[in-house]
Amino acid sequence: MNPIFRRYCRSRLRPTGLGVSLLITLILAGFIFFLSRTIGIHQIGLEVLDAERIAFIPLLILQGIILFLLGTGQVAGGMTAESDEGVIEYQRLSPMRPLSKVIGYLFGLPVREYAMVFATLPFTAWAVWRGEIPVGAVFQLYAVFFTSAILYHLTGLVAGTVVKNKRWAFLISMGVIFLLYTVIPQIAAFGMPYFKYLTLWPTIEEHLPKFIARDTGAALDVAKSFLDQPRFFNLSFPEAVFSIISQSVLIITFIMMLWRRWRRAESHLLGKAWALGLYAWIQVLILGNVLPLIDAGFAFPSREMSRRFRGSFSNWESWEPEASEALAMSAIYGLFSLLLLWTLTLMVTPSKDGQLRGWRRVRKLGEKRLSATSDAATAFPWVAGMATAGVAGWFLFTRAVIESRWYPGMEMPGIALGSFTLAFFAAGLGFHALIEGQKGRTVGLTAIFLGIVPLLVGAIIAVSGDGLAAPAAWLIGITPLSSTFYAASATLPVADFPIDMARALPRAFWFWQGIGALVAITLVVKLRQSRKAIAKSTLGGSALVEVPEEETSR
């Protein structure tokens, strides 16, 4: 048995603590089970078989609260507590393999929550048996339930490893789960359905008719026939399979992050090649998932919202998306891709100290160049690669929307590729050069004054009076956060703004992006000079290494 798992079995499954937890869980599960069943038979007048079924979903919710929320909080808090107390250093020094350590903590820290969930399973099993719920559907649902739990617990482990404060780690990991089940599904409605596969919802929706009373289930089955199956390009999957595929990418990535940190505490969370591959793969996943839905109309927010909030299927024949939806979808896709680019850039960009260490190691080993994939090497080419993948994904998505059957006669203008590239490279490479070349305080102040303040001040100006929308648009255009919206607005034929905005947005976009590009180029040039200085001082003036071909060829 894994030593870390055994250690937590000992400490978290002591009869006193576990006994109370199990007692509370059994009381709650019993209450939910008998209440649902009794209401079903005596209040709603269901047949026994249907009444047995209706406890299934409430029990699932209880299990989700225990394993997703409590379990994730326990993992994040427990991991941070190990660091806080200092005992994690003992574990660093033990010769266990890094992967064994990850697995030990992953299943050991929430072992009591697993025990609590298993304690509720007899009630679920009864509901499945007596309610004649198809076992295949239950199996699929619980497969996704447990992969989701592993994903969320890994989120907690990463938070616990990175965040120093126990309370913050706990709150962040719980916040992520909360966002996944509240905010992220709304983003999914804006042309990014991939995100909902990080939750249990799609699998529940797919099999819901089998988990509820047969009459209601039959009605839902008819409604569900209007919905398409998830697709990945031309392939169709059951929801559970696609959920597991979607979650697996993140599960493997999180395990990789933790593995790297256990192997070397100073390691970046992700390797450069992995970050680029992950970024590109997420673009492929999103595109593969959303492109088949565009012509069917399922990718558009108005249709998804209508389905969710009105449950209406009757007016779908006459439904058509608004022009502004295409604009919003493009901008959101671009913004998500940009935020992901920044996040991964933060993970793979070396500090100056890290670069120095790397160069000194190169000297010690008698080598002449830093490996491009090493943590100490500049992240520049990798960020450029991610930016390229981001622009490509954004452009393909936007073109598929604009040139879909919903906007007859429209074509994606070539200039859009230019505007997307400018927005992404200025914001992406500028950010990278800033964090690799400058100190944390400079980066923080720049983020506040260039990223946040213009947005806030612009919003206040915009609502201060008539005629101020254009000046506000100019001000908001400063922040890179608005660049994807401005890029789409400036070049897509679906943009439909009042005349002053229609003039201001493109001008503000090209002006600020021009400035942004100049700043980014300046920062990149300075960064290259700084790296050259580091290389020279470390290698005693020998050839410049991983940096640019043109410099090495001089």
Next chain:
Amino acid sequence: MSDTPAIEIEDLRVDYGDFIAVDDLSLTVPSGEVFGLVGPNGAGKTSTFRVLATLIEPTYGGVRINGIDILEQREAAREILGYMPDLAPVPTDLRAWEFLDFYADSHALGNAAARKRRVDECLDIVNLQEKRNSWCRQLSRGQTQRLVLAKTLLHRPRVLILDEPASGLDPLSRRELRHALQALAADGATVLVSSHILSELAEMCSSLCVVNQGKILASGSAEEIRDKLGGADRTLTLTIQGDSLEAIDWLGRQSNVSDLTTLPDASIAFRFRGDDDAQANLVAEMVSSHIRLRALEEKKSSFEEILVEVAEANRTQ
């Protein structure tokens, strides 16, 4: 015993931002020694130890443990290393034996019976068998230190790195610790131990090294260090036959004499800066100046005084 030194540190540098914690430190510790690293707080001891324990990467420098380059072969180094940090923490949710069993398990020390045997052996070494079933959080500071020492010994490391192991221990526990470390060294293990109390290390170590501001100031046996760092400074007490005023006047004119004091018994105490030859010359000159010297008592500076002076001298540089 192998000819390969147990620990070789070459040009070790550790920076935290702009602060230099360890400044080009080089050190060699032969196998089978109890070697002490002493210095005031902030001297760079803990940073050096954390590098040796493979917990942090140095800014640069080379470190070998039993010939293994720890920066290139961390896992191999960890198998022969035992590290006990300063203020050694213990988990609050385990009993003493569970804590040890967990790490015995992590080091793959065999099945439950084999682990139990080894846990008991280590508890015996640190004299903590009676606390076997106590919660770790209920142990006193000294007991916690001993428990963590037991944990450090579990996998029979060839090189032990103990950061301030005696801090917080009562005299009896210190003596037990000293005996335990000397027994380990006698078994062939190398022990590197740190303290900011030189006299404490002088008792338990075969060799010492004084560090301050990340640099080595002196190394060798306790006496060699005292001679090197504090040999030029001692307190002399003279008893003069008859009137001592003439002697005080004469001593006051000597450049290497300071802090002249007349004691209640009429003897004269003063600080003398100079080596043994200079001291002999001083006495000879006193006698030739017709000062009737009846008795002389010499008291060299204590280790602590030396260390304080060294630290202060460095601070003012």
